[in-house]
Amino acid sequence: LCITEICPSCSVTVFSDQFSPNTTSDVAAGMLIPHTYPDTPIHRQKQWFKETFTYLFAISNSAEASEAGIHLVSGWQVFKSTPKEELPFWSDIVLGFRPMSEAELQKFPQHRFGQAFTTLKCDCPPYLLWLEKRLKATGTQMYTRKVSDLWELQSEYDIVVNCTGMGAQQLVGDKQLFPVRGQVLKVHAPWVKQFIRDGDGLTYIYPGIHKVTLGGTREKGNWSLSPDAYTTRDIFDRCCSLEPSLQAAQDIKVKVGLRPSRQCVRVQTEVLSQGGVKLPVVHNYGHGAGGFSVHRGTAKEAAHLVEACISALQGSSSRAKL
Numbered sequence: 001l002c003i004t005e006i007c008p009s010c011s012v013t014v015f016s017d018q019f020s021p022n023t024t025s026d027v028a029a030g031m032l033i034p035h036t037y038p039d040t041p042i043h044r045q046k047q048w049f050k051e052t053f054t055y056l057f058a059i060s061n062s063a064e065a066s067e068a069g070i071h072l073v074s075g076w077q078v079f080k081s082t083p084k085e086e087l088p089f090w091s092d093i094v095l096g097f098r099p100m101s102e103a104e105l106q107k108f109p110q111h112r113f114g115q116a117f118t119t120l121k122c123d124c125p126p127y128l129l130w131l132e133k134r135l136k137a138t139g140t141q142m143y144t145r146k147v148s149d150l151w152e153l154q155s156e157y158d159i160v161v162n163c164t165g166m167g168a169q170q171l172v173g174d175k176q177l178f179p180v181r182g183q184v185l186k187v188h189a190p191w192v193k194q195f196i197r198d199g200d201g202l203t204y205i206y207p208g209i210h211k212v213t214l215g216g217t218r219e220k221g222n223w224s225l226s227p228d229a230y231t232t233r234d235i236f237d238r239c240c241s242l243e244p245s246l247q248a249a250q251d252i253k254v255k256v257g258l259r260p261s262r263q264c265v266r267v268q269t270e271v272l273s274q275g276g277v278k279l280p281v282v283h284n285y286g287h288g289a290g291g292f293s294v295h296r297g298t299a300k301e302a303a304h305l306v307e308a309c310i311s312a313l314q315g316s317s318s319r320a321k322l
């Protein structure tokens with residue numbers, strides 16, 4: 001979508017072996033709370049988050065909000081002891097960030113410190129379907145197809161953009177990319193209106209428009225997409241200890257996804273070459289646990305890399321195909 005906005009003269013084709021609701025992004029809670037990428041400079045991560053927050057905040061204030069599944073949500077991040085970094089880098093981007101009061105902390109007898117703020121949440125899959133609709137409206141073609149080698153696209157396309165998430169491990173042999181398995185529950189508990197996140201990142205309660213997401217797990221190197229019954233019970237118990245009213249939650253569904261994790265998101269141009277023929281590839285994958293929080297920022301940066309590739313394609317047809 002960003003490419004169609006930044007490079008409007010391009011024709012864009014999307015190939016994917018899975019579409020919504022069968023992607024990792026469909027499993028996510030979709031909360032805008034960044035995760036830090038250790039090898040990406042903080043100013044770049046902050047810029048990605050700011051662009052994403054600004055973009056979604058505008059949608060949340062528009063008549064599109066409910067179809068797009070974007071809404072503001074207030075709540076608390078609570079800690080058993082005061083964290084080293086009391087002010088995270090994103091504290092001036094979310095709204096109304098402040099330390100929790102003693103009165104608020106009384107709700108969490110096992111926690112000593114907390115941060116209250118308002119952020120945005122994307123409800124998935126509605127947000128993904130809304131994006132798909134907007135993309136189709138630009139004339140973009142979408143096909144179900146698994147790409148086994150980027151070079152197979154060379155004869156038909158001038159530039160390839162690789163947004164394959166965990167699939168990049170096989171597709172481009174990226175050994176720095178690893179899965180971090182996450183299991184979550186989606187439950188019916190419409191009285192829960194505030195988000196609650198344990199600062200250790202393991203337990204969270206995120207109310208969406210129709211369902212509340214209860215999490216979670218972080219299992220590095222585990223490729224299993226099968227729900228685990230013991231883990232379901234454990235997540236439920238942990239969430240009930242933060243919000244006891246969840247004991248009355250109904251209609252519990254279990255979902256599992258593999259976070260495409262890396263020390264840094266790979267937003268980068270690479271020029272493949274075979275027998276003197278070149279194929280520019282713009283990579284945009286490796287968003288780990290924070291893809292929703294930075295998706296618009298990384299997509300815009302990738303689209304600017306595409307723009308630069310188009311400028312570099314001198315002598316080729318004036319109408320670049322992606």
Ligand SMILES: Cc1cc2nc3c(=O)[nH]c(=O)nc-3n(C[C@H](O)[C@H](O)[C@H](O)COP(=O)(O)OP(=O)(O)OC[C@H]3O[C@@H](n4cnc5c(N)ncnc54)[C@H](O)[C@@H]3O)c2cc1C
Nearest residue numbers: 017018025028029030031147165167182257290291292293
């Ligand atoms: C349990 C859980 C909770 C999460 N909660 C949050 C949250 O609250 N906030 C947040 O910011 N992030 C969250 N995340 C992280 C977020 O889900 C990911 O960062 C994000 O979904 C990654 O998006 P992606 O488009 O790169 O990958 P995907 O959604 O996996 O999309 C990749 C696409 O590429 C396709 N593909 C792959 N290989 C090929 C190939 N060879 N040929 C053709 N197509 C291919 C796939 O079919 C798929 O459609 C969570 C993740 C999990 C698992």
Ligand SMILES: O=C([O-])CC(=O)C(=O)O
Nearest residue numbers: 029182201204216289290
């Ligand atoms: O950590 C969170 O708050 C939710 C999330 O992004 C994840 O489970 O990956």
